Amino acid sequence: MSQRVLTTESGAPVADNQNSATAGAGGPILIQDQHLLEKLARFNRERIPERVVHARGSGAYGYFEVTDDVTGFTRADFLSEVGRRTETFIRFSTVADSLGGADAVRDPRGFALKFYTDEGNYDLVGNNTPVFFIKDPVKFPDFIHSQKRDPFTGRQEPDNVWDFWANSPEATHQITWLMGDRGIPASYRHMNGFGSHTYQWTNAEGEAFFVKYHFKTNQGVRSLSAEQAAEQVGKDANSHQTDLLQAIERGVNPSWTLYVQIxxxxxxxxxxxxxxxxxxxxxxxxxxxxxxxxxVLDRNPDNVFAEVEQAAFSPNNFVPGIGPSPDKMLQGRLFAYADAQRYRLGINHTQLPVNAPRKATVDNYGRDGLHATRYGSRQDKNYEPNSYAGPAQTGAALAAPLPVHGWTGTHEAPAHTKDDDFFQAGELYRLMSADEKDRLIANIAGGLSQVTRDDVIEKNLAHFHAADADYGKRVEEAVRALRED
Structure with missing residues (x-):
């Protein structure tokens, strides 16, 4: 049987479905990459009206307080002085399941934080893991399709899950996180949060730094075994929502300490x-x-739909002193997140109370559209430049410029001396205790042994062997034992 040709929605053949078009091998993604933009835009519109991913979520209000001087690294105003507080809203979520899914499942958790700063809203959109399954956004719709319910069987299929991972060796590190002890948090309060991506900070002198965000829970990390999680789901499918709501109502306000790597x-x-x-x-x-x-989280929303379901986050919502990096997955999310909310909630979703700036004034030439609530006076013009004292650009970039060079096109990521897909997964495995390793192996084998194709199993086993010899050997033996039963 001849190989079918992958095409765009207009029928044109796709030359590369693994790498986005960039300005040079390590440069930012190009807007001329029609295949990437079409693929992400179409993906964002596949469900009505719940989120395609991160559908099941919980939220709370709180504040962020600066405890240490970081002005040498960023000129962000809300981080400018020790003791300064900024109002926040956070949304926790599972990733793969639908709005009616259970909380205590093995899945990454979203950790999306909105800072209502004096200079506009800053959205930091991350997860409870420091890494992710893939490194290029062109693969994201395919990845999620493999993890979601199969269109024929209507359920999540181990064949689909592990087949995608078999053909995406870069997922091995995140698989090791997900199948390990922290794969099922006991509650949202008892997990860490990460920006996951690399971001840019710029100080007042224009010096640029790349940063990674780490939110360490002050409640201590607590997780559930597969058996404990199954029991919890049976008792209360909304266990994480229940825990967060009741803790804040009791005045037991959860908190996290923010650290950065610079x-x-x-x-x-x-x-x-x-x-x-x-x-x-x-x-x-x-x-x-x-x-x-x-x-610190200290207030529950009054209405889950209005404030949690309609909360909209975009990693493209930066403030002066903070900007993006050449992280390709981040670059794709800069487009996809805001586009998803324009589809779900409309072009004026930023005017909804949970999304509107609390301290900054919105003043631009955007007009009309569904659910528009913000209008200028009748003397205001709706174009720029104008001669009527309308809002004008500042000329001051939010972050430092990034140099780019090279030929446009789809490129594999530039190779560094230690670039491979397996060494960090192996390092993580070797950090685990004997008991942690036992549970990791059992969790992986429990899913992989259900795969019906031997070649898919062998491809996945090769990834674990490449990460660590003992890791691979133990997974292989465990899978074999379960398949022989």
């Missing part, structure tokens, strides 16, 4: 692996954690 921008090019690869972590020995402040 890399001077000049170091990035010669780092031993690609520092913008979201499937990898920065070793703390290279870039130790530096404390920034604390996040």
């Amino acid at each position: 890399m001077p921008a000049a170091e990035a090019a010669d780092y031993r692996f690609n520092p913008f690869d979201v499937t990898k972590v920065w070793p703390h020995a290279d870039h130790p954690l530096q404390r920034v402040g604390r996040l």
Whole structure:
């Protein structure tokens, strides 16, 4: 049987479905990449009206308080002085299941935080893991399709889950996180949060730094075994929502301490692996954690639909002193997140109370559209430039410019000396205790043994062997034992 040709929606053949078009091998993604934009835009419109991913969520209001001076690294106003507080809203979520899904399942957790700053809203959209399954956004719709319910059987299929991972070796690190002890948090209060991506900070002198965000829970990390989670789902499918709601109502306000890892921008090019690869972590020995402040949640929403379901986050919502990096997954999300909300909630979703700035004044030439509530006076013009004292540009960039070079086109990520898909997964495995390893192996084998194709199993086993010899050997033996039963 001849191989079918992958095409765009207009029928044109797709040359590369693994790599987005960039300005040079390590540069930012190009808007001329019609296949990527069409693929992400179409993907965002596949469900009405719940989120395609992160549908099942819980939220709370609180504040962020600066505890340490970081003005040497960023000119962000809300981080400008110790003791300063900024109002926040956070949305926790599972990723793969639908709005009616259970909370205590093995799945990454969304950790989306909105800072209502004096200079506009800043959205930090991350997860409870420091890494992710893939490194290029062109693969994201396919990844989620493989994890969602199969269109024929109507359920999540191990064949689909593990087949995608078999053909995406970069997922091995995140699989090791997900199948390990932290794969099922006991509650939203008892898990860490991460920005996951690399971001840019710029100080008042214009110096650029790349940063990674780490929110460490002050309640301590607590997780559930597969057996405990199954029992919890049977008792209360909304267990995480119940826990968060009741804790805040009792006045037991959960909190996290924010730390950052900081890399001077000049170091990035010669780092031993690609520092913008979201499937990898920065070793703390290279870039130790530096404390920034604390996040406290102290108020529940009055209406879950209005404030949690309609909460809209976009990693493209930056403030002066904070900007993006060349992280390709982040670059794709800069478009996809805001586009998803324009589809779900309409072009004026930023005027909804939970999304509207609390401290900054919105003043631009955007007009009309569904559910428009913000209008200028009748003397205001709706174009720029004008001669009527309308709002004008500042000329001051939010973050430092990033140099780009090279030929446009779809490129594989540039190779660094330590760039491979397996070494950090192996390092994570070797950090685990004997009991942790036992549970990890059992969790992986429990899913992989259900796959019906031997070649898919063998491809996945090869990834675990490449990460660590003992890791691979134990997974292989466990899978074999379960398949022989």
